[in-house]
Amino acid sequence: MAPEHSLTLVVTDLVGIFVFAVTGALVAVRKELDVFGVLVLALTTGLGGGFIRDVLIGVTPPAALQDSRYLLVPVVAGILTFWFHPALGRIEKAINVFDAAGLALFAVAGALKAMDVGLGPLPATVMGLVTGVGGGMLRDLLAGRVPAILQRGELYAIPTAAGAAVAAFGREVGFGSLLVATAGAALCFVWRILAMWRHWHAPMPRGSASV
Amino acid sequence: MAPEHSLTLVVTDLVGIFVFAVTGALVAVRKELDVFGVLVLALTTGLGGGFIRDVLIGVTPPAALQDSRYLLVPVVAGILTFWFHPALGRIEKAINVFDAAGLALFAVAGALKAMDVGLGPLPATVMGLVTGVGGGMLRDLLAGRVPAILQRGELYAIPTAAGAAVAAFGREVGFGSLLVATAGAALCFVWRILAMWRHWHAPMPRGSASV
Amino acid sequence: MAPEHSLTLVVTDLVGIFVFAVTGALVAVRKELDVFGVLVLALTTGLGGGFIRDVLIGVTPPAALQDSRYLLVPVVAGILTFWFHPALGRIEKAINVFDAAGLALFAVAGALKAMDVGLGPLPATVMGLVTGVGGGMLRDLLAGRVPAILQRGELYAIPTAAGAAVAAFGREVGFGSLLVATAGAALCFVWRILAMWRHWHAPMPRGSASV
Numbered sequence: 001m002a003p004e005h006s007l008t009l010v011v012t013d014l015v016g017i018f019v020f021a022v023t024g025a026l027v028a029v030r031k032e033l034d035v036f037g038v039l040v041l042a043l044t045t046g047l048g049g050g051f052i053r054d055v056l057i058g059v060t061p062p063a064a065l066q067d068s069r070y071l072l073v074p075v076v077a078g079i080l081t082f083w084f085h086p087a088l089g090r091i092e093k094a095i096n097v098f099d100a101a102g103l104a105l106f107a108v109a110g111a112l113k114a115m116d117v118g119l120g121p122l123p124a125t126v127m128g129l130v131t132g133v134g135g136g137m138l139r140d141l142l143a144g145r146v147p148a149i150l151q152r153g154e155l156y157a158i159p160t161a162a163g164a165a166v167a168a169f170g171r172e173v174g175f176g177s178l179l180v181a182t183a184g185a186a187l188c189f190v191w192r193i194l195a196m197w198r199h200w201h202a203p204m205p206r207g208s209a210s211v
Numbered sequence: 212m213a214p215e216h217s218l219t220l221v222v223t224d225l226v227g228i229f230v231f232a233v234t235g236a237l238v239a240v241r242k243e244l245d246v247f248g249v250l251v252l253a254l255t256t257g258l259g260g261g262f263i264r265d266v267l268i269g270v271t272p273p274a275a276l277q278d279s280r281y282l283l284v285p286v287v288a289g290i291l292t293f294w295f296h297p298a299l300g301r302i303e304k305a306i307n308v309f310d311a312a313g314l315a316l317f318a319v320a321g322a323l324k325a326m327d328v329g330l331g332p333l334p335a336t337v338m339g340l341v342t343g344v345g346g347g348m349l350r351d352l353l354a355g356r357v358p359a360i361l362q363r364g365e366l367y368a369i370p371t372a373a374g375a376a377v378a379a380f381g382r383e384v385g386f387g388s389l390l391v392a393t394a395g396a397a398l399c400f401v402w403r404i405l406a407m408w409r410h411w412h413a414p415m416p417r418g419s420a421s422v
Numbered sequence: 423m424a425p426e427h428s429l430t431l432v433v434t435d436l437v438g439i440f441v442f443a444v445t446g447a448l449v450a451v452r453k454e455l456d457v458f459g460v461l462v463l464a465l466t467t468g469l470g471g472g473f474i475r476d477v478l479i480g481v482t483p484p485a486a487l488q489d490s491r492y493l494l495v496p497v498v499a500g501i502l503t504f505w506f507h508p509a510l511g512r513i514e515k516a517i518n519v520f521d522a523a524g525l526a527l528f529a530v531a532g533a534l535k536a537m538d539v540g541l542g543p544l545p546a547t548v549m550g551l552v553t554g555v556g557g558g559m560l561r562d563l564l565a566g567r568v569p570a571i572l573q574r575g576e577l578y579a580i581p582t583a584a585g586a587a588v589a590a591f592g593r594e595v596g597f598g599s600l601l602v603a604t605a606g607a608a609l610c611f612v613w614r615i616l617a618m619w620r621h622w623h624a625p626m627p628r629g630s631a632s633v
Contacts, residue, residue, distance in 0.1 A: 028572070034624035036579045037572035043548075051478065056262065058271030060480030065536075065545040072544075082627050114276075122283075123276040126254075137353070142559070144568035146355035150239070150248035157247045202245035205293050267473065269482030325487075333494075334487040337465075348564070357566040361450070361459035368458045413456035416504050 014073050016102030021046035021074035024139045025081030031143050035082055041139050042078030049134030053110050053127050057117050100192040103160055104185035107132040111164040112177055121168040128164025133157055155195035155202055163188025225284050227313030232257035232285035234310055235350045236292030242354050246293055252350050253289030260345030264321050264338050268328050314371055315399035318343040319392045322375040332379040339375025344368055366406035366413055374399025436495050438524030443468035443496035446561045447503035453565050457504055463561050464500030471556030475532050475549050479539050525582055526610035529554040530603045533586040543590040550586025555579055577617035577624055585610025
C-alpha cells in the first residue's frame with residue numbers, strides 16, 4: 001500500500017478511536033463517574049475492541065501499546081468530554097454518524113488484520129465484528145449495564161458483521177484489499193445510518209413482548 | 212492418539228460447545244435480547260472458556276478461530292434456540308445432563324491442554340476449571356447478572372475442579388492421557404449429576420443467611 | 423539485580439497478592455457467595471491485574487501459572503477470609519493500608535515489566551495502572567457492581583498511575599530500576615494513604631451532584 005494510503009488509514013483509525021472514546025466518556029459522565037472513570041471508559045471504548053482482537057489473534061503487544069498516539073487520542077477525547085459534555089449532548093446525532101463511520105472502519109480493518117495472520121474468512125468476520133463492537137461492550141460492562149448491542153435498538157452489530165464479511169470473503173476470492181475494505185465499510189456505514197433513520201430492528205424470539 | 216480417538220474428541224468437543232451454546236442462547240431469550248444477542252451469548256458461552264484458557268496459556272489464535280466448525284456449531288445452536296426455545300424450555304432437565312457432560316469434557320480437555328504447553332498440575336487444574344466454567348461466567352456477565360456459579364446452588368465448580376485435578380495430577384504421576392481423562396470426566400459428571408439430584412450445596416461463610 | 427533483591431521482590435509480590443485476595447474474598451462474603459465464590463474472587467482479585475498485563479504484553483503463560491506459590495497464596499487468603507471474616511471486618515483500616523502497599527508495588531512492578539518487553543514509558547504507565555487496579559475491577563464486575571475505582575471515593579487510581587509513571591519515565595531517562603521503583607512506590611503509597619486520611623476526591627464532571 002502506498003504511503004498516502006497508510007497515512008489515510010492511521011488518520012481514519014485515530015478518528016474512529018476518538019469518536020468511540022467520546023461515546024465511552026459520555027456514558028461515564030451520565031453515570032456520574034469522576035474524571036478517572038471518564039478517562040478509563042474513554043480508553044476502554046476507544047481501544048478495547050482492537051485489544052480483544054489482537055489478544056485473540058496473538059498479535060501482542062497491540063499496536064495501541066506501541067504507538068503513543070493511540071493512547072493520547074482517547075485521553076484527549078476523555079478530557080474534552082469531561083469539560084464540554086453539555087455541548088456534546090446537543091450534537092448526539094452527529095456523534096452517531098461519526099460512530100457509524102468508526103464502526104465501519106474498525107469492522108473492515110479488524111477482518112483484514114485477522115486474515116493477515118492467517119485466519120479464514122469466517123473467523124476473520126467474527127474478529128471484524130469484535131473489533132467494531134468490543135469496545136462498546138466493555139464500556140457497558142464497566143458502566144454496569146447490559147451491553148447496548150445485545151438489546152433492542154436499531155441494527156448495529158448486523159451491519160458490522162456484514163461489512164466485515166464483505167471485506168473478508170472479498171479478499172478470500174481474490175479482490176484487492178482497498179476495494180474490499182471500501183465496499184465493506186460502505187455497506188456497514190450506509191446500513192447503520194439507514195437503520196437509525198428508519199428505526200430498523202433485529203427480529204426478537206417468539207413470545208417476547210413486541211417492541 | 213489414534214485417529215479414531217481424535218475424531219471422538221472433536222465430536223464430543225463439538226457436542227459440549229453445542230450444549231453450552233444452547234444454555235447461553237436460552238439466557239438471551241429469557242432476557243428478551245434480539246437475534247443478535249442470542250447469537251452472541253451462544254458463541255460466548257460455547258467458546259468463551261476455551262478462549263480464556265488459550266489466551267492465558269499463549270496458544271493463539273485459539274483452535275476455534277482456525278476450524279470453522281467450532282464457529283458454526285454455536286451459531287446453529289443459537290438459531291435453533293431462537294426458533295424452538297419453548298420446546299427447549301420443556302426439556303431443561305435433559306439439557307442439564309448434557310451440560311454436565313460438556314462440563315466434564317471441557318474440564319479434562321482444558322487441564323490436559325495446559326499440561327501439553329508445560330504448566331504444572333495445579334495451574335493446569337485451574338485452567339481446566341476456567342475452560343469448564345469460563346463460558347458460563349462470560350454469559351452471565353454479558354446478561355447483566357452475577358455469575359451463577361458464584362452463587363448458591365447445586366455444586367457446579369467444585370466437581371469441575373475435581374475432574375480437572377484428577378486428569379492433571381493423574382498425568383503428572385505417569386498415567387496415560389486416555390485413562391486420566393476418562394477418570395476425571397467420570398468423576399466430574401457423576402458428582403455434578405448427584406449434586407443436582409440430591410441438591411448438594413457448597414458451604415457458606417459463617418453468618419450468612421441459611422439456604 | 424542481586425539475589426536478595428529478587429527474594430524481596432517475590433515476598434512483597436506475594437504479600438500484595440495476599441492482601442488483594444483478602445479484599446476480593448471479603449466482597450464475596452458480603453455478597454453471600456459460597457466457598458467457591460470466595461475462592462474465585464480471591465484468585466481473581468489477587469492475580470487478575472497481572473494476568474491482564476501479561477496477556478496484553480504477550481508474556482504468556484503469566485508467571486502466576488508457572489509458579490504454584492502464586493496460586494496457593496490467594497487460595498490460602500480466601501480460606502482464611504472464609505473462616506475469619508468477622509475478625510477481618512474489624513481490622514479494615516489495617517487492610518486498607520496493606521492494600522495501598524500492594525497497589526504501590528503492583529504499579530511499579532507492572533510498569534517496569536512492560537518496559538522490559540520494549541514498551542515506551544506512556545504505555546508502560548498504563549500497564550502499571552492495569553496491574554494495580556485490574557484485579558479489583560474484575561472483582562467488582564464478577565460481584566455485579568460498577569468497579570469501585572470508577573466511582574466517587576478517595577483517590578485510588580490517580581496515585582497508582584502517578585507511581586507507575588515515575589517508575590517508567592524515571593527508567594526512560596536513565597535512572598536505575600531500584601531507585602525508580604522505590605520512588606514510584608513511595609509516591610503511590612503516601613498519596614493513597616493521605617487521600618484516605620484527608621478524604622481527597624477526584625474532580626467530577628460539571629453538572630454532577632456535589633459529593
